[in-house]
Amino acid sequence: MCTVCGCGETEHTHDHSHEHDHDHDHSHQHHYGKGDAGLHIAGMSQKKIVQVEMDILSKNNHYANENRAFFLKKGILALNLVSSPGSGKTSILETSLLNLKDEISLKVIEGDQQTTQDADRIQKTGVKAIQVNTGKGCHLDAHMIGHTFKSLKAEEDSVLFIENVGNLVCPAAFDLGEYCKVAILSVTEGEDKPLKYPDMFAAADLMLLNKIDLLPHLNFDIEQCMDYARQVNPKIHILQISATTGEGMDKWYMWLKAQISSIIALKG
Amino acid sequence: MHEMSICMSIVESLEVSAKANNYKAIDKVWLEIGPFSGVEVSALEFSFEVAVRGSIANGAELEIIQTQANAWCFSCNKTVMIKQRYDACPLCSSSQLTVTGGEELKIKQISIKE
Numbered sequence: 001m002c003t004v005c006g007c008g009e010t011e012h013t014h015d016h017s018h019e020h021d022h023d024h025d026h027s028h029q030h031h032y033g034k035g036d037a038g039l040h041i042a043g044m045s046q047k048k049i050v051q052v053e054m055d056i057l058s059k060n061n062h063y064a065n066e067n068r069a070f071f072l073k074k075g076i077l078a079l080n081l082v083s084s085p086g087s088g089k090t091s092i093l094e095t096s097l098l099n100l101k102d103e104i105s106l107k108v109i110e111g112d113q114q115t116t117q118d119a120d121r122i123q124k125t126g127v128k129a130i131q132v133n134t135g136k137g138c139h140l141d142a143h144m145i146g147h148t149f150k151s152l153k154a155e156e157d158s159v160l161f162i163e164n165v166g167n168l169v170c171p172a173a174f175d176l177g178e179y180c181k182v183a184i185l186s187v188t189e190g191e192d193k194p195l196k197y198p199d200m201f202a203a204a205d206l207m208l209l210n211k212i213d214l215l216p217h218l219n220f221d222i223e224q225c226m227d228y229a230r231q232v233n234p235k236i237h238i239l240q241i242s243a244t245t246g247e248g249m250d251k252w253y254m255w256l257k258a259q260i261s262s263i264i265a266l267k268g
Numbered sequence: 269m270h271e272m273s274i275c276m277s278i279v280e281s282l283e284v285s286a287k288a289n290n291y292k293a294i295d296k297v298w299l300e301i302g303p304f305s306g307v308e309v310s311a312l313e314f315s316f317e318v319a320v321r322g323s324i325a326n327g328a329e330l331e332i333i334q335t336q337a338n339a340w341c342f343s344c345n346k347t348v349m350i351k352q353r354y355d356a357c358p359l360c361s362s363s364q365l366t367v368t369g370g371e372e373l374k375i376k377q378i379s380i381k382e
């Protein structure tokens with residue numbers, strides 16, 4: 001019997017093997033319409049439309065929420081550092097770690113497509129770092145972070161820096177469970193980057209404008225750059241720094257300590 | 269180019285949903301994509317075709333419903349339509365806007381072959 005409309009006297013199957021050296025038709029006539037474009041009889045259609053309303057990133061978001069709840073419970077400030085390649089993320093981290101490691105417990109997760117060079121650089125500061133290689137992947141995801149974090153054995157009331165893959169596009173879409181994203185833009189990249197890659201700057205709480213020691217040698221309009229960033233994200237906080245000379249780094253440390261206080265307050 | 273991993277997530281969600289509900293095959297998928305979802309529609313379409321191969325949605329047709337973006341203007345005290353994240357309010361030209369819609373990235377509905 002046809003499973004669609006009940007036509008036909010006995011059960012039949014469409015599976016039979018024979019040589020297909022001639023054309024023939026495997027179809028049979030139903031008493032109504034022509035498939036899903038035709039008449040719809042409740043419970044008897046051969047196709048069914050199901051409303052799912054499912055968030056495509058729900059799995060990543062589920063892991064991210066688990067990470068966030070865990071970090072909060074332990075009083076761990078997790079920061080997701082995002083930027084294009086070469087903006088100075090690792091240099092900012094090296095300088096920050098050397099300056100802060102005696103007063104704050106710090107850990108680092110390094111994300112890159114290949115090599116352990118960044119983790120090796122971080123390890124030299126004496127701070128524990130783990131490298132995650134995404135292979136062909138263009139971003140870190142929440143599952144990788146949750147998995148990697150376990151082996152870092154972070155203490156309570158500490159800071160976890162997650163250096164994402166250098167990419168101003170994809171990491172914007174993937175929540176890692178961080179407290180907030182910190183976008184790093186170097187003045188050698190051009191002031192219009194916030195407009196060209198708005199999703200990333202819209203997702204960040206803080207923008208670090210790095211390499212300001214090079215400003216005398218460049219045609220970089222710093223005010224224009226900050227205006228562009230605020231155009232995309234009116235609430236973004238902006239700090240001008242140089243990881244090389246140390247200029248402005250104290251403001252970055254103050255910002256960090258304010259976030260640590262917020263996390264500890266939230267932990268209760 | 270994270271459209272491929274987005275498509276792999278879609279296939280994974282479809283497989284889970286099919287297993288839970290005993291679907292035999294999925295032949296059409298409707299996605300709702302906002303202009304600020306960070307997804308390039310043409311790249312998504314390309315990846316989808318590859319990602320569904322051999323899955324519960326093998327050969328499935330893809331229809332993309334593109335939503336419009338909007339934002340709340342603090343000066344006008346109302347929701348306004350925008351095209352880009354950096355757009356000023358079309359009514360008062362203020363840039364004090366908070367995006368309230370346009371980040372959609374979801375599977376809206378599916379067609380099941382029974």
